[in-house]
Structures are given as C-alpha cells and as structure tokens.
Amino acid sequence: MSNCELRARRREFLDEYARLKDLSLSLDMTRGKPSAEQLDLSDALLSLPGESEAGGVDTRNYGGADGLAGARQLFAEILEVPPDNVLVGGNASLTLMYETLARACLFGAPGGSGPWSGIKNKKFICPAPGYDRHFTITEHLGFELLLVPMRDDGPDMDEVESLAGGDDSVKGIWCVPKYHNPTGACYGADTLARLASMRAAPDFRILWDNAYAEHHLFDDRPALGNIAQLCKEAGNADRVVQFASTSKICHPGSGVAAMAASDANIADARAHLAVQTIGPDKVNQLRLLKFFGGIENLRAHMKKHAALLRPKFEAVWEVLERELGGLGIAEWSKPRGGYFISLDIPDGCAARAVQLAAEAGVTLTAAGATFPHGKDPRDRNIRIAPTFPPLDDVRRACEVLAVCVKLAASE
Amino acid sequence: MSNCELRARRREFLDEYARLKDLSLSLDMTRGKPSAEQLDLSDALLSLPGESEAGGVDTRNYGGADGLAGARQLFAEILEVPPDNVLVGGNASLTLMYETLARACLFGAPGGSGPWSGIKNKKFICPAPGYDRHFTITEHLGFELLLVPMRDDGPDMDEVESLAGGDDSVKGIWCVPKYHNPTGACYGADTLARLASMRAAPDFRILWDNAYAEHHLFDDRPALGNIAQLCKEAGNADRVVQFASTSKICHPGSGVAAMAASDANIADARAHLAVQTIGPDKVNQLRLLKFFGGIENLRAHMKKHAALLRPKFEAVWEVLERELGGLGIAEWSKPRGGYFISLDIPDGCAARAVQLAAEAGVTLTAAGATFPHGKDPRDRNIRIAPTFPPLDDVRRACEVLAVCVKLAASE
Numbered sequence: 001m002s003n004c005e006l007r008a009r010r011r012e013f014l015d016e017y018a019r020l021k022d023l024s025l026s027l028d029m030t031r032g033k034p035s036a037e038q039l040d041l042s043d044a045l046l047s048l049p050g051e052s053e054a055g056g057v058d059t060r061n062y063g064g065a066d067g068l069a070g071a072r073q074l075f076a077e078i079l080e081v082p083p084d085n086v087l088v089g090g091n092a093s094l095t096l097m098y099e100t101l102a103r104a105c106l107f108g109a110p111g112g113s114g115p116w117s118g119i120k121n122k123k124f125i126c127p128a129p130g131y132d133r134h135f136t137i138t139e140h141l142g143f144e145l146l147l148v149p150m151r152d153d154g155p156d157m158d159e160v161e162s163l164a165g166g167d168d169s170v171k172g173i174w175c176v177p178k179y180h181n182p183t184g185a186c187y188g189a190d191t192l193a194r195l196a197s198m199r200a201a202p203d204f205r206i207l208w209d210n211a212y213a214e215h216h217l218f219d220d221r222p223a224l225g226n227i228a229q230l231c232k233e234a235g236n237a238d239r240v241v242q243f244a245s246t247s248k249i250c251h252p253g254s255g256v257a258a259m260a261a262s263d264a265n266i267a268d269a270r271a272h273l274a275v276q277t278i279g280p281d282k283v284n285q286l287r288l289l290k291f292f293g294g295i296e297n298l299r300a301h302m303k304k305h306a307a308l309l310r311p312k313f314e315a316v317w318e319v320l321e322r323e324l325g326g327l328g329i330a331e332w333s334k335p336r337g338g339y340f341i342s343l344d345i346p347d348g349c350a351a352r353a354v355q356l357a358a359e360a361g362v363t364l365t366a367a368g369a370t371f372p373h374g375k376d377p378r379d380r381n382i383r384i385a386p387t388f389p390p391l392d393d394v395r396r397a398c399e400v401l402a403v404c405v406k407l408a409a410s411e
Numbered sequence: 412m413s414n415c416e417l418r419a420r421r422r423e424f425l426d427e428y429a430r431l432k433d434l435s436l437s438l439d440m441t442r443g444k445p446s447a448e449q450l451d452l453s454d455a456l457l458s459l460p461g462e463s464e465a466g467g468v469d470t471r472n473y474g475g476a477d478g479l480a481g482a483r484q485l486f487a488e489i490l491e492v493p494p495d496n497v498l499v500g501g502n503a504s505l506t507l508m509y510e511t512l513a514r515a516c517l518f519g520a521p522g523g524s525g526p527w528s529g530i531k532n533k534k535f536i537c538p539a540p541g542y543d544r545h546f547t548i549t550e551h552l553g554f555e556l557l558l559v560p561m562r563d564d565g566p567d568m569d570e571v572e573s574l575a576g577g578d579d580s581v582k583g584i585w586c587v588p589k590y591h592n593p594t595g596a597c598y599g600a601d602t603l604a605r606l607a608s609m610r611a612a613p614d615f616r617i618l619w620d621n622a623y624a625e626h627h628l629f630d631d632r633p634a635l636g637n638i639a640q641l642c643k644e645a646g647n648a649d650r651v652v653q654f655a656s657t658s659k660i661c662h663p664g665s666g667v668a669a670m671a672a673s674d675a676n677i678a679d680a681r682a683h684l685a686v687q688t689i690g691p692d693k694v695n696q697l698r699l700l701k702f703f704g705g706i707e708n709l710r711a712h713m714k715k716h717a718a719l720l721r722p723k724f725e726a727v728w729e730v731l732e733r734e735l736g737g738l739g740i741a742e743w744s745k746p747r748g749g750y751f752i753s754l755d756i757p758d759g760c761a762a763r764a765v766q767l768a769a770e771a772g773v774t775l776t777a778a779g780a781t782f783p784h785g786k787d788p789r790d791r792n793i794r795i796a797p798t799f800p801p802l803d804d805v806r807r808a809c810e811v812l813a814v815c816v817k818l819a820a821s822e
Contacts (some may be wrong), residue, residue: 022607031473039463039471046694048692052450052662060662062442081617091692098687104553105517106528117528133689141517141684251463251471254694267816275551278544281502281692283457283665404704 007394009083010410016403025361027397032181032339033388034248034305041304043251045336048287059282066256071285075258077185077241077295081228084152086260087269088313089280093245093257097207100241100259104140104171104205110238110264112203116171117142125163125173127155129342129370129381131181132352134174134209142218145372146170150180153188157195166201172205179212180223182370182383183342186222186336196239198334204230208242214302215248215338217310228260237262246288248339249298249305256288257321312386315395323402332384340385342370349408350379356404362397421821427814428771436772438808443592443750444799445659445716452715453661458699470693476684478669482696486669489624492639497671498680500691504656504668507550507592508618511652511670514683515582516552520615521649523614526570527582536574536584538566540753540781540792542592545620547586556783557581561591566601568606576610583616589635589773590623593781593794594753595746597633607641607650617642619653622646625713627657627748628721640672649674657699659750660709660716667692667699723797726806727752734813740820743795752795754812760819761790767815773808779786 052060054068066072069089076083089096104108105117116122124143126135127150136143148159155173164170173195177187194208208227230240238261247256259269292298317334320343324330333342345353350367357364365383368376384401386394428749463471468820477483478499487494500507514520514530527533535554537546538561546556564582575581584606588598606617617640642650649672656668670680703709728745731754735741743755756764761778768775776794779787795812797805 031528033473036469036472039818040471043463044469046463047461052454052457058447058664060449060453060664061447062444062658062663064664092690094796095688102517103512106513115528117526133686136686140683183783186787247473252473253463253471253475253690254692255467272551275544275547277506279503279664281665281695283662284695351684 004054006410008026010333010407012408013403013407017356017407019399020403021228021360023361025396025400027362027393028083029385029389029394029397030222030365031388032385034252034283035308035388035390037308038305038387041137041301042172045250045254045287045291048167049283049290052283054282054286054289057231057282058184061373064282065098065270065277065281067280068282068289070284070289071256074289074295074298075244075260076294078244079210079258079260080226081242082259085228085266086258087266087273088258088285090257091281091284093209093211093254094133094137094257095246096257096259097134097209100205100269101141103269107202108270109205110268112201119169119171121169123167123170125155125160125170126208126372127174128372129182129376129383130174130175131176131209132369132374134207138174139373141358143171147372147377150183150185152185154185154191157191161194161198164201164204168201171201172207174210177208178222179335179338181211181338183334184338184340185316185342186224188301189225192225192227192230195229196236204239206240208240210244211248212338213244214299215305215339216302217306217313220336222336228262229304232262238264241265249302250288250291254284256285259265261372268329278321295375309387311391312394313341315391316386316398318325318383319395319398321400323399324405327406330390330405338368339385339387341386343382343384344380345382345405346409347378347380349405350382352377353401353404353408354382356407357401360400360404362400364401417424417821421818423820424814424818428533428767428818429513431794431811431814432771434772436631436807436811438773438800438804439794440805440808441774441776442799443599443796444781445663446719446799446801448719449716449798452663452712453702456665456698456702458660460694460701463694463697465693465697465700468757470697473689474695476681476688478691479700481694481695482667482669485700485703485706485709486655486671489655490621490671491637492653492671496639496673497669497686498557498677499667499669501668502666502692502695504620504622504654504658504670507546507654507668508545508620508672508713511616511618511680512548512552514536514680516617518683520614520616521679523612530580534578534581534821535580536566536571539783540787541595541779542620543785545618546603546783548748549585550784551623554582558783558788561594561596563596565596565602568602572605572609575612575615579612582612582614585620587622589621589751590639590746591632592622592749593751594744595749595751596744598634600636600691603638603641603745607638608645611650613652617651619651621653621655622659623749624655625710626716626750627713628717628724629747631747632782633747639673643673647791649675652676655680660713661699661702665695667696720798722802724752726802727795727797727809730813731811734810735816738817741775741816749794749820750798752797754793754795755791755794756816757820758789758791758802760816761787761793763822764815764819765793768812771811771815773811775812784821
C-alpha cells in the first residue's frame with residue numbers, strides 16, 4: 001500500500017472509530033465468565049439436595065476429607081483415572097493448584113529432596129499465551145517464570161525438554177491440555193508422550209488443568225491422550241497432577257473442584273489435607289450428584305451450554321473475517337471448545353488496540369495478560385472472551401475491536 | 412483407705428467393669444460432632460437459597476473474594492468487629508487458621524521481617540489442655556509447641572508473658588476464648604488485657620478461635636471482652652486474627668467460615684487470596700442469609716441446640732457426681748456452653764482409663780490428645796464429648812468411663 005493509500009484508509013478507520021465512540025458503549029469482554037443464560041441451565045441446584053444422605057454418609061456432619069464417593073467417581077470419568085486417585089475439594093480448582101504448589105514450597109513433593117522454598121531461583125515453565133491466573137500463582141510463590149511459546153498442539157516441546165532436562169530447579173509446567181486458554185489448542189499425542197517421558201527433576205510437576213475437559217462447542221469431541229497413564233508407563237507416575245471443576249459446567253460461584261494424581265501424590269496431599277481441614281463441603285457435592293446423576297447427563301447438559309456459546313464464537317469469527325480478513329494484519333484461533341479466542345495482530349500493536357477499545361467503551365483483557373508477568377514480548381496477543389455478554393454485545397464489541405486493530409496497525 | 416479396703420473396692424470395680432463389658436457396647440465419644448437431631452434443626456438449608464440474587468450480586472458467577480456483604484455483616488455481629496474487617500470464606504474456619512499461618516510461613520506477616528519458614532526454632536504457645544487440631548497445625552508447620560497450663564480464666568498469663576516477651580521467635584498463641592475446648596473456660600477481662608498489651612514479637616499473632624461464640628448451654632451469655640479493640644488501644648492492632656464459623660450452628664459438612672482482623676491484616680490476606688482463589692462459595696453464603704435473616708434468628712436457633720445439648724451435659728455431670736463424687740480421684744468442668752467436659756483424674760491414669768473404656772466398647776478421645784504432640788505430661792486429662800451420641804448412650808458411656816477411672820486409679 002502506498003503512503004497515500006495508507007493515509008486514506010487511516011482516515012476511514014478514524015471516521016469509523018469516531019462513529020463507534022459516539023455510541024457511548026460500555027461492554028466488558030475481560031473475563032471468561034459464563035453468561036446468566038448459561039447459569040440458568042443449572043438453577044435446579046439452588047433448591048437441591050433436598051435431603052442429606054449419600055450412600056450411608058450424613059453429608060451434613062464433619063468428615064470425609066477425600067470427598068463423596070459419587071463425586072470422586074464423577075471426576076474420575078471426566079479425567080479418565082481411577083476414583084481412588086481423585087480427591088474432591090471445595091469450590092475452586094485454582095485453589096487446589098495453589099495448594100499443590102504452596103505445599104511443595106513448604107514441605108516438598110514426593111520424589112524431591114525437600115521444600116521448594118529453600119531452592120534459590122526455582123523456576124516454572126509457562127506456555128504462552130496462557131492463563132494469567134496460573135502465571136500469577138507461580139510468580140507469587142517466588143518462581144522465575146520461563147516463557148515457552150504455545151503451538152497448535154501444545155507448548156514447543158523442544159524448548160520444554162531443553163529447559164526441564166538440564167536444570168533440577170525447573171519444578172514444573174502449567175498445562176491447559178484441552179481448548180487451551182486462550183488459543184483453544186488441544187495437546188497432541190506426541191506432546192503428551194514427550195511431557196510424560198522427558199528428562200526432568202524427580203519432583204517436576206505437570207499441573208494439568210483440564211478446565212475444559214467437557215466444554216465442546218461442536219459435536220466432535222477431540223480425544224486427549226491419558227497423561228496419567230503415559231507418565232506411569234514412562235516411570236514418572238508422580239509427575240502429573242490433574243485438576244477439573246464444575247465451575248463452567250454449573251455455577252462458578254458454588255462449584256466443586258477435584259484433583260487427580262498418583263497414589264504417592266494423593267497420599268501426600270491427603271496427609272496435608274488432614275491438617276488443613278476436617279473435610280470439604282459434602283452437601284454441595286451431593287447437590288451436584290443429585291443434579292446430574294451421572295456423566296451422561298453432565299454431557300447432555302454441556303450441549304446446552306454449547307448451543308448458547310456457539311453463536312457468540314461464530315459472531316466473533318464472522319466480524320473478524322469481515323473486518324480483518326485478507327488484510328494480513330490479524331490471525332485468530334478457531335477453537336472447537338473452551339472459552340476464548342486468541343487474536344494475534346502486528347507486533348507492538350496489542351496494547352494500543354486494547355487502549356483504543358477501552359476509550360470506545362469496550363473493555364478487553366489487558367494486553368500482555370496472557371504472558372508471564374503480564375508482558376507480551378511482541379505485544380501482539382489479544383484474548384477475546386465472548387461468553388459473558390449477550391450476543392449483540394459480542395458482535396458490537398468485536399466491531400469496535402476490529403477498527404481499533406486497524407487503527408493501531410496503521411499508526 | 413487400708414490396703415484391705417482398697418482390695419475389696421477394687422474387686423467391686425472389677426465386677427462392675429466385667430458386667431458392663433458383657434453388654435458389648437459400641438459407643439463413640441471421640442469428637443465434638445453435633446448430633447443428627449441438631450443437624451435436623453437446619454434442614455431447611457438443604458433446599459435453599461431457591462434464587463441466586465443477593466443485593467445486586469449474582470451469587471452464581473465468579474468473583475467476590477471478600478464474601479457477600481450480608482455474610483460479612485453477620486460474622487461482624489458474632490465477632491463484634493466492623494464488617495470491613497471481616498472476610499468470609501469457605502466451609503472450614505480451621506482452613507482459614509491453617510492458611511493464616513501457612514501464609515506467614517511462606518511470605519511473612521504484617522509487622523514482621525520476613526517469612527516465618529526462614530526462622531529456625533520458631534515457636535507457638537499452646538494453652539493445654541486444648542484443641543488437638545490447633546496444635547497439629549503448628550506442629551505440621553514446623554513450630555516448636557510451648558505448653559502453657561489453662562486456668563479457669565484463660566492460659567496462665569505469667570507464663571505467656573514470660574515466653575512471648577523474651578523471644579521474637581515465639582510467633583503466636585492459640586486461643587479458644589469462650590467455652591475453651593475442652594475445659595469450657597471463658598477468658599477473663601484481665602487475660603484479654605494482658606494478651607493485648609504484653610510485650611511480644613511485632614508479628615506475634617493471637618489466633619482467636621471463637622468457635623463457640625454463640626454456643627451457650629444456658630440462658631446466661633457471659634460477656635467476652637473485645638480483643639480487637641483492646642489490641643488496637645494497646646497499639647497492637649495487627650496482633651489478633653479472629654475466626655468463627657457456622658459449623659456448629661448449622662451443618663458442619665457445609666458451613667461458612669470467617670476471619671476478622673485489622674485493616675493491615677485484612678489487606679494482606681486479601682492480596683494473597685486474590686492469587687489463591689477467584690472467590691468463595693457465595694451461593695452457600697446466600698443460603699445462610701436466607702435461612703437466618705439476621706443475628707436474632709441465629710441466636711434463637713442456638714437456643715434449640717442448647718435444649719438438645721443441656722440434657723446430655725447434665726447426664727454426664729450426674730453420672731460423674733454419683734460415681735466419682737467425693738472420692739477425691741476426679742475433677743471435672745461444668746461449662747456454661749461449648750461442646751466438651753474436661754475430666755482430670757489422678758496423674759498417670761488417663762491413658763489406662765481410656766484403654767479400659769475402649770476394651771469395654773466406649774471410644775473416647777485419645778488420652779493426651781488435648782496436649783501438644785498428643786502427650787499429657789501428667790497423663791491425667793480426659794476429654795468428654797457428649798454432643799453426638801443419643802442421651803442414653805451418653806449416660807451409659809459415662810458409667811463405663813466412671814468405672815474405668817476407678818479401676819485405673821486403684822491399680
């Protein structure tokens with residue numbers, strides 16, 4: 001494009017931006033929250049469980065630190081592990097992840113040689129773009145964050161192997177293996193095999209946050225390999241700790257979270273949990289069991305979520321294609337599930353585009369948030385979270401975003 | 412008593428013990444659990460909240476790390492502090508206590524000079540007999556446990572002052588200020604004043620577990636001074652962190668717990684919580700608010716608990732008085748609230764009495780459990796937990812216990 005053409009196009013973008021700004025919009029696309037309509041799908045929970053008995057257990061009273069048997073079974077099916085290797089806890093899987101790492105810092109982890117807090121320059125691998133709250137946990141606990149680029153089938157495994165293999169102070173890696181936040185990528189079989197068998201510290205931990213295990217947007221259900229099985233076969237049974245929750249299945253404000261791991265890891269967690277608590281909220285676990293009955297109903301329920309979410313994702317894709325397609329200034333992900341669309345624009349433009357959008361009344365996830373320490377080294381990634389606002393707002397917000405991307409790119 | 416008389420009495424005790432053993436009893440008096448009848452009082456909770464809206468907040472969705480405004484208000488009234496100084500969390504106050512100390516170990520506490528995990532020989536004051544789970548938390552986190560005797564109006568303050576005043580590695584003290592577990596003692600005004608103003612490390616913490624704040628057995632409600640106010644007046648606002656929960660008010664398996672502390676402590680906890688979780692179970696907090704409406708209804712509800720509990724406590728006292736009164740071998744507490752009766756028998760006899768009771772089918776809290784490291788230096792204290800079994804079982808279990816005490820004392 002000649003300078004003259006560019007100036008003409010830029011004037012067009014400015015006019016369009018001014019017109020959108022005049023609408024005085026106030027749209028929030030910051031976080032991956034379910035919409036009110038999605039939450040309505042689970043409102044029967046609000047008057048459950050009705051009674052308190054679960055397989056001979058009075059859920060109202062103290063005890064049962066492992067969680068209810070039925071709840072362990074349900075998460076065992078989601079995570080494809082034996083129920084004995086599952087502990088069901090409170091309302092947030094993020095808390096279970098924090099605790100797993102905080103315990104390792106205070107006490108060490110099975111296979112290791114002492115508390116991680118005693119290790120100077122302890123490090124954690126952060127595939128990016130990724131989930132900001134993951135990175136924040138490891139930053140808060142004093143880890144150095146090692147950025148590894150995300151690919152279409154998982155983190156760049158050459159880099160992961162190189163980092164983990166040479167340095168015992170590299171203590172783990174964050175993984176969202178299915179519908180990765182924010183790109184929507186699913187880990188491939190080769191990625192899993194390499195993660196399970198690579199050289200790493202004896203107390204290296206894969207924090208396998210399978211947050212979107214059942215969160216398909218379409219009818220296809222991509223198979224994810226069994227990381228627990230692969231780790232076991234590679235002689236690294238203790239390497240992986242898996243997490244899941246009902247937060248984006250039912251109500252995030254009152255969910256049930258679970259962790260799954262090897263016998264040794266579960267025994268270790270159980271020993272610490274016995275000190276930390278008398279037991280999780282068993283009534284809420286029973287509520288979940290009464291609501292779903294079993295995994296089949298849960299999966300049928302997730303199709304109702306998909307029916308609400310699909311049009312929002314399609315609206316984003318449609319607007320991005322219409323406004324930015326073929327311009328060579330933007331690439332975006334087209335995930336088959338999960339909660340996010342990842343948008344890459346020219347280097348150095350993301351923060352500016354997000355700022356322009358904010359000035360036009362559209363709040364997006366802060367540019368850089370998907371990278372360690374909130375800093376995108378190329379300043380090009382924007383996370384689009386289309387689930388919470390109504391469909392029309394999603395479309396409108398994307399139109400604003402598209403103009404802002406064009407403006408930022410033309411500056 | 413002559414040797415001859417003693418032998419005769421001992422034969423009597425043995426006959427009685429043999430007769431009771433023949434009954435093949437199976438009674439569990441180990442833990443301070445509410446009975447099923449007490450839990451029934453709150454069964455309306457099992458179909459609440461019905462709807463999800465609480466003062467403009469959709470409790471179903473993410474967010475609200477501080478807890479619902481109404482829940483903060485309710486606990487503010489229980490703990491007699493401003494609602495802004497309250498955080499409402501998940502289902503277990505024990506977990507909030509653990510986290511308070513685990514955070515201090517990992518990150519330090521306001522006023523201190525760094526993480527406690529870096530302090531060799533860090534110590535914690537444990538008034539005993541006391542609550543085993545408290546002692547276990549500090550033992551697990553690597554504190555040396557300093558035993559201080561419990562008196563009728565709180566811990567022996569001469570000893571507490573002497574321990575805390577001379578050594579900055581003494582980091583705190585466990586307190587159950589109202590109806591202390593297991594003696595039922597209530598802290599006196601002088602104890603509170605001294606705790607608030609004594610010399611201690613700048614990051615010394617009073618863990619004020621007001622577990623029985625509303626748990627009166629009789630109509631009198633002994634006033635407890637305001638420890639937060641006293642600490643503030645003494646220039647030690649950050650010294651105390653208070654805890655309460657609804658575990659023994661509604662359903663322990665699905666309670667709501669809260670902590671209260673100074674502005675600086677709350678800001679510190681909030682900063683860490685923002686990393687640990689996206690928010691507590693708000694729907695469960697709303698459930699509680701719908702059930703009670705306000706503090707008056709909660710207090711009326713506690714009178715129903717008292718009506719169920721009083722006869723059990725009275726049965727224990729009646730049996731102990733009848734079987735052991737005037738023998739000079741036993742003293743027991745007569746608390747006006749709480750969950751326990753503490754029984755002191757001759758030195759060296761408690762473990763034996765508990766063992767004899769177990770052999771006769773009555774399981775009691777392990778002798779020594781109420782002391783640091785589970786070791787009663789005089790082996791004389793037995794914790795009686797009369798709340799869980801039906802009234803007849805409580806009476807029968809105490810009859811067995813009384814015989815076992817006489818047998819053990821006569822050995």
